[in-house]
Amino acid sequence: MAEAILEVRDLVKHFPVTRGVLFKSTVGQVRAVDGVSFDLLKGETLGVVGESGCGKSTLAQVLMRLEPPTSGAALFEGEDMFKMRGPALRRLRRNIQIVLQDPYTSLNPRMTVGDIIGEPFEIHPEVAPKGSRAQKVRELLDVVGLNPEHINRYPHQFSGGQRQRIGIARALALRPKVIVCDEPVSALDVSIQAQVMNLLGDLQTEFGLSYVFIAHDLSVVRHLSDRVAVMYLGKMVEIGTEEQIYEHPTHPYTQALLSAVPVPDPTMRGRRDVIRLTGDVPSPLNPPSGCRFRTRCWKAQDICATEVPALEVRVADHPSACHFAEERAVV
């Protein structure tokens, strides 16, 4: 088995909710990420799925050190990344990069594509001496399938899919080891989405990258991921190989999520296992006691309200955070 490049241990991120303008008082905590642990192995893609607000982007922001964690640790190549300072922190910032969802807002409209992709070199001049930068940027454009001649164009002169390629080129500039992709294809049309997904796959093989691949589209995640983690209200509820999660899900939420995805095959109509949840996801300000999924779970028992189910191996050889975990094939 490959070794872990990133080990996340009991990571917590709460956002205080304040009231008042002059005399602020904290009236609660949004428990966006609430005790998450996982490993990212070298060269693998770990998919992270879950519905809006479950904490996927917050997790990404904390791993990028854009937000400080409330508690917990994350080891990058064995070293706690939240304790890094000086040269170690600079190295970390080179080694972990992010690609964001929205190709329309994540690029500065007043900078040329060359400046956008080359900007990381300003901060890390050791990667590319000044004289070689334009050449490096051209190479990067070529790697992501854009025309190197377009180096002086502006973002608005590109389509959504092309802008996403610009974002990927920029993330690649410093030769990182890990790329966190937060919904990188969610804003794209199917035909363009396929182009970008193939590109991400090719780059991984070429550069030996490890991806944390965040998305709400379960089909997209299955396609790209080696392993998959399912999140609900700030917690991981199930984690396993792509096959374990899609073919042998054991957590009721995973099963409901898979069952809700429409399958593009009209002959399957009425032949799939239908699980329909009622209601919406509760607020992370005041999550249910015990198992957070219990307010929507059809299997909930008394113990679910009092005891938090740990994410551990119970059945089917992979961890599941359900007191009553059992396999149910839904796809």
Add this chain to the structure above:
Amino acid sequence: MALLEVEDLHVEFRTRDGVARVLNGVSYHVDAGETLAVLGESGSGKSVTAQAVMGILDSPPAFVTKGAVRFHDEDLLTMAAEARRETRASGIAMVFQDALSALNPVFTVGFQIEEQLRVRRGMSRADARKRAIELLDLVKIPHAAQRVREYPHQFSGGMRQRAMIAMSLALDPEVLIADEPTTALDVTVQAQIMDLLAEIQRDRKMGMILITHDLGVVAEVADRIAVMYAGRIVEQADAVTLFRSPGHPYTEALMASMPRLDQKGTELNTIKGLPPNLMRIPSGCPFHPRCARVQDVCRVDVPRQHNLGLGHSSACHFAEEVVGG
């Protein structure tokens, strides 16, 4: 005679940058009790067609330059203004992608439903309230009698979508146009709303036009499917036929480029290039710069609709070969 029929609809947007030919001869129809899915990528003209049917296109910049929109065989585009308003208001209703912008934030959800009933149906306040509660109940909003007094922001995303559906049903429309009704929602809530729409459509024997870019949604609910590209319907067929033996290279390529939930894929098929700029639509077949089967004739001649039998048609010079595999 179809319940609602769009025929050879042409719409252009006249802007400062030039003229965008957004619809270039769209024809489709929907019968009572049937769901037609209009499938296409963003910018293909799905919403503009729906807006033209509803008469809510802003003109300028939009101009209908040709075509007809027939409801019970009467052309809405040539009807007298008052009759047209009345027909649309009570015969055809629309549900939008973004409920928050379709609902008015300063009025309660109940008021917005009741207003239509009082204005169009002449109902009393009390009757309208009673009906509003029934409608919220119908779309499965819990505690409808209380929630009817709440404002849109007090509803969750899924509940707002339900409220908008309730509002669209107030005047018992014969046709419901749902424009990406679940795109903004989470997948578990999306499934609830799609089930609800399908159930209502079935119970009321409405005609439903479901606009979407999601092949999965289409496969689960559509009776017939119309595939749009660059302001044209490039293929139409019943759902099973379209998925089993597509007759247009665009449909074929779309299906091959979609990752699937039920299998771990390898390399995805891609469609090269981008959808056309509607100010400069390619000559001949508008799909030709991206088509894997392109021939010389495609660059010159606009393909006509080829009838492939049993309501299956495709606007490709080689439709018969494409269907053959």
